[in-house]
Amino acid sequence: MTKLIAAAKQEGTLNVIALPPTWANYGNIIKAFAKKYGIKVVSQNPEGSSQDEVNAVKSENGTSKAPDVLDVGMAVALVSTSLFAPYQVSTWSSIPAAQKDPKGLWTQDYGGYMSVGYNSAKFGTITSMSQLLGPKFKNSVSLNGNPTAANAALNGVMMANLAAGGTADSIAKGVDFFHSLKQAGNFVPVQATPATIKAGTTPIVLNWDYLNTASVVGQGANWKVFVPSNAELAGYYAQAVNKTAPHPAAARLWEEFLYSQTAGGGQNLWLQGGARPVEMTAMTSDSSIDTSAASALPPVTGTTVFLTPTQATSAATYLSAHWAQAVK
Amino acid sequence: MAVAATTTAAGARPVRAGRRPSLAWLGTVPFLGYVAVFLLLPTGIVLWNAIRNPTAGGFELSNLKQLFNSTERSYFTGSLELSAASSVIAAVLGAILAYAVASGNPDGVVRRLYLSGSGVLAQFGGVTLAFAFNAAIGPTSGFLFHAGWYYNFPAGIGLIYTYFQIPLMVLVFLPAIDGLKAQWREACENLGGSTWQYWRHVAAPLLAPAFIGATLLLFANALSAYATIQAWENQISYTVPQQIYIAINSEVGLASNAGDVLALGMVVMVAIIMIGYFLLQRRAARWLR
Numbered sequence: 001m002t003k004l005i006a007a008a009k010q011e012g013t014l015n016v017i018a019l020p021p022t023w024a025n026y027g028n029i030i031k032a033f034a035k036k037y038g039i040k041v042v043s044q045n046p047e048g049s050s051q052d053e054v055n056a057v058k059s060e061n062g063t064s065k066a067p068d069v070l071d072v073g074m075a076v077a078l079v080s081t082s083l084f085a086p087y088q089v090s091t092w093s094s095i096p097a098a099q100k101d102p103k104g105l106w107t108q109d110y111g112g113y114m115s116v117g118y119n120s121a122k123f124g125t126i127t128s129m130s131q132l133l134g135p136k137f138k139n140s141v142s143l144n145g146n147p148t149a150a151n152a153a154l155n156g157v158m159m160a161n162l163a164a165g166g167t168a169d170s171i172a173k174g175v176d177f178f179h180s181l182k183q184a185g186n187f188v189p190v191q192a193t194p195a196t197i198k199a200g201t202t203p204i205v206l207n208w209d210y211l212n213t214a215s216v217v218g219q220g221a222n223w224k225v226f227v228p229s230n231a232e233l234a235g236y237y238a239q240a241v242n243k244t245a246p247h248p249a250a251a252r253l254w255e256e257f258l259y260s261q262t263a264g265g266g267q268n269l270w271l272q273g274g275a276r277p278v279e280m281t282a283m284t285s286d287s288s289i290d291t292s293a294a295s296a297l298p299p300v301t302g303t304t305v306f307l308t309p310t311q312a313t314s315a316a317t318y319l320s321a322h323w324a325q326a327v328k
Numbered sequence: 329m330a331v332a333a334t335t336t337a338a339g340a341r342p343v344r345a346g347r348r349p350s351l352a353w354l355g356t357v358p359f360l361g362y363v364a365v366f367l368l369l370p371t372g373i374v375l376w377n378a379i380r381n382p383t384a385g386g387f388e389l390s391n392l393k394q395l396f397n398s399t400e401r402s403y404f405t406g407s408l409e410l411s412a413a414s415s416v417i418a419a420v421l422g423a424i425l426a427y428a429v430a431s432g433n434p435d436g437v438v439r440r441l442y443l444s445g446s447g448v449l450a451q452f453g454g455v456t457l458a459f460a461f462n463a464a465i466g467p468t469s470g471f472l473f474h475a476g477w478y479y480n481f482p483a484g485i486g487l488i489y490t491y492f493q494i495p496l497m498v499l500v501f502l503p504a505i506d507g508l509k510a511q512w513r514e515a516c517e518n519l520g521g522s523t524w525q526y527w528r529h530v531a532a533p534l535l536a537p538a539f540i541g542a543t544l545l546l547f548a549n550a551l552s553a554y555a556t557i558q559a560w561e562n563q564i565s566y567t568v569p570q571q572i573y574i575a576i577n578s579e580v581g582l583a584s585n586a587g588d589v590l591a592l593g594m595v596v597m598v599a600i601i602m603i604g605y606f607l608l609q610r611r612a613a614r615w616l617r
Contacts, residue, residue, distance in 0.1 A: 050579045075581050139476045146563050148582055149574045153563065185476050190462075191562035201462055316580040321399060327564050328481065 001090070004256070005037065007249035013040045014250040017056055017067040018048035024110055024210050025273025029266060033257050036264075039250055050076040050151075057083050057242050068251035070240045073151045077106045077238045078309055084240040087252055089259040094282035099236060109258060109266075110210075110275040111236030113227045114159040115298055117212035118204040119197075121222040129163035129177070129228050132204065138185050142192040142202035144211065148319050155235055156206035157323075158307065158315060162231035168305055171315040172322075179326040187327060194218040208235065209298050210274035227298045233305045236278065261288045268293065371595055377588035394586055395593050404593060406566040407551055410482040414489035415546035421490070422497020422546075423505075423539060429498065430505040443502070446495035453492045454555035461488050461560075481566050485557050493546050500545055504538035504612065541608035548601045551594070568594055 008014075014033075021027030030041045044065070045052060050072040057080075060066035072080070081101070088104040099108040118126055123136065132141050147153040161174025181187040192202040194217045205212060214223040239258060245251045258266030259279065267277035271293040283289040307315070379387050394400055429442045452460075465478075478484030508531060516526045554569040565571045568590050575587030 049577060051577055051583060073579055076579060079581075139479070143563050146565065146574060148565070148580065149578045151579050154580045187479075189479055189561045189563045190458075191559060195459070196462075199459075199462060313581055316578075316582050319580075320582050324399070324402065324565050328566070 001256070004249055004253055008039060008247070008253040009037060011039075011247040011250045013042060014247055014254055015042045015044060015065060015068045015245075016254075017044045017070065018046065018050070018053045019043060019071060020046045022216050023273075024275040025269050028273075029258070029269045032264060032269060033254060036257070037253065039253075054080045054083065061244055064246045066242060066244065066246055068242055068245040068247045069254050070242065071109065071237055072106075072240065074108075074236065074238060074309065075151065075312055077240060080240075081105045083243055085243040085245070085248075087241050087255060089255050091259045091261060091279060094261070094279040095259075096278070096281070099278055106238040106240045107255075107259075108236040108278045109239045110270040110277050111234055112209040112211075112275055113298070113300055113304075114155050114206065114231070114233045114235070115209035115212050115225050115227050116204065116206055117217065117223060117225045119219070119222055120224045122203055125224070126204075127226065127228075129160055129231065132186060133177075133180055133184050135184070137204065139188055140202075141181055141186050141204045141206070142188040142190065142196075144192055144205065144207040146323075148316065148323055151235070152207055152211070154312070154315060154319065155208070155233055155307070157319065159206065159228065159231045159233045162233060162305060163228050168307055168311045169314070171318050175319070175322050175326045178323075182327045189327070197223075210276075213274040216274070225298050227300050229302055231305075232300050232302050233307070234276075235307070261286075263288075263290070374588050374591045374595060377585055378592040380585070391585065391589050392592070394589050400571075400586075400590065403565060403568045403571045403590065404597075406481065407568045407597075410486055410489070410557075410567060411547045411550035413482050413486040414493050414550045415543050417486070418490045418493030418497050418546055419501075419539065419543040422494045423501050423542075425494065426498045426501045426505050430502060430508075434506075442498065446498045449495035450492055450499055453553060455559040457488060457491060457556050458559035461491070479561070481561065481564075485560050485566075488556060488560060489550055489553065493550065496549060497542055497546060500542045501538065504535055504542075508534065537608045537612035541605050541612060544601050544605045544608070548598055548605075551598065551601075 016030065019026040019030065021030075030043065033039065034041045042065070044056065044067060048056075053067060053070045053072055054076055056067055057070065070084075084105045086101075086103040086105050087107075089107070092100075092104070095107060101107065116126065116129070116132075120126075123140075126132070131137075143153040143156045144150060145153040147157045157174040157178060158168070158171055159174070160177040161171045162168070164173040164177050166173030178187060188202050190196055190201050192205045192207070196202040197205065197217050197219060205217070209225055209227065210216070212225045214220060214225075217223060239255060241248075241251045241255065258270075261267050261279060261283050267279050267283060268288075268290045270277045271280070271290050274297065276297065277283070280289065280294075284294070379389055379391055381388050381391075395404075425442075429439055432438050478487060512530055513526055516530055521529070552569065554567075554573070557567060558570060558573065561570070565574060572587045572590050572594075574582060575584055575590065577583065
């Protein structure tokens with residue numbers, strides 16, 4: 001570890017990509033890493049998508065500005081492993097086996113549950129997805145993007161699907177739910193952002209819980225978030241190191257920092273941003289977890305559903321043929 | 329120069345007494361270079377990618393069959409509906425407005441105000457326009473909120489498009505109305521023609537090519553608009569440009585070369601419109617000299 005720190009300091013720079021400062025506390029994580037090790041963090045295209053990250057690795061291959069490390073969705077991670085260098089962090093054993101590549105080509109880092117965020121001053125308390133079809137939710141319900149393009153939106157439809165009694169193998173009931181939502185006049189096709197929430201255009205947003213917290217969307221105590229009890233759908237992002245990283249030691253030190261279980265380490269910093277770190281179970285049992293941040297998460301009690309790559313692909317294929325027709 | 333060259337060379341041996349090639353064509357090099365880099369090259373790349381087999385390499389025309397799937401067709405229908413609705417409405421309203429402006433004082437403040445205002449508003453689009461509409465008329469204002477129809481396609485987004493289409497119509501149609509000479513009307517009246525007859529037999533036939541040409545321009549303008557509809561109807565693809573975005577950026581595994589195929593379809597559509605526009609402009613220009 002000492003040798004790794006020395007080598008990383010020698011390199012002096014770390015290139016990261018597609019890490020929005022308000023996303024899962026990344027703004028503070030980057031600052032904390034830069035301060036702790038005195039390494040300059042260059043953040044490229046913070047609003048980019050997972051696909052943009054992989055595209056940048058390819059197009060900037062061999063240059064000093066190529067991204068050293070990636071934080072990508074699983075769909076992209078699984079088809080891009082030829083670009084990654086295997087690396088196992090020192091806390092490797094705390095990560096559940098299902099959430100990492102055996103060689104360490106990718107390792108899931110943090111995730112969350114699909115949730116419903118809403119303005120309780122306007123609507124009172126909401127507890128289930130089926131309520132959203134009611135007449136008081138006219139022009140109110142919005143996704144985070146187009147489900148045929150954005151992973152968060154696809155999972156929003158999948159959450160509706162599970163809540164309507166569907167299974168992870170077929171997203172059809174979720175598409176039917178949105179069809180009913182559109183028929184009821186409750187669906188809003190505008191891209192949900194903190195600005196549209198503030199303006200009242202999208203007062204109800206289906207999104208990952210860590211992107212739906214009051215502080216991320218810029219709302220006060222009236223903004224409530226819940227995970228529907230019959231549709232507990234989780235999704236994780238994954239870390240990977242660029243095989244041809246211009247700063248290989250800094251890249252690996254960054255991974256060590258992100259998976260560190262200390263009070264100021266990456267795992268607790270993600271938790272403070274409302275995301276669930278991958279080592280959460282291990283950290284809860286050895287009490288290294290930030291308990292106040294953990295108790296602020298929306299409660300989850302039932303059986304968690306994870307989409308397998310096959311289920312995600314079949315959902316996307318179904319959506320590409322049926323989504324637009326259902327909500328037009 | 330040419331003469332001097334022949335006389336000096338004449339004594340030595342017979343040379344071709346031709347003129348030196350004119351270098352005037354050099355003046356068009358920047359323009360042709362611009363067209364090559366920003367029009368021909370991208371079109372070529374789109375064509376190349378559209379017919380290439382993404383996995384096996386080589387070329388195949390079967391990619392283009394995608395254009396005729398019912399899903400793909402629906403994006404073209406959507407683009408056509410939206411462009412037709414917004415361009416026809418904007419053309420009619422813009423033409424009336426242009427006539428009103430033209431019949432005022434040609435050096436007056438009102439005319440200058442309208443022209444500079446139209447120049448600015450014709451470029452006002454994208455996310456800014458979507459938010460401005462939202463704040464002024466949409467949900468935030470409270471006005472019409474419960475109607476909800478402005479999320480309907482193409483009514484809602486078509487209405488938003490007219491905000492930049494009408495000013496564009498005023499700009500492109502005003503020269504045609506200015507071209508109507510007062511003498512023509514006087515001649516018509518001298519011959520006993522009524523106002524209706526003047527419009528029916530003189531003004532309308534004269535203005536028709538310019539009007540249809542301007543409508544086609546608006547149509548192409550709406551066809552290629554992307555940012556406005558992407559901000560307003562983000563979660564549903566109605567138009568071809570929206571679907572091209574998905575084909576390029578999908579992070580759920582739907583990215584494919586369909587983007588290039590759709591883009592090729594757009595190129596063909598715009599080419600047809602522009603040829604029509606060119607023919608009509610040529611006809612209209614006869615009367616505007």
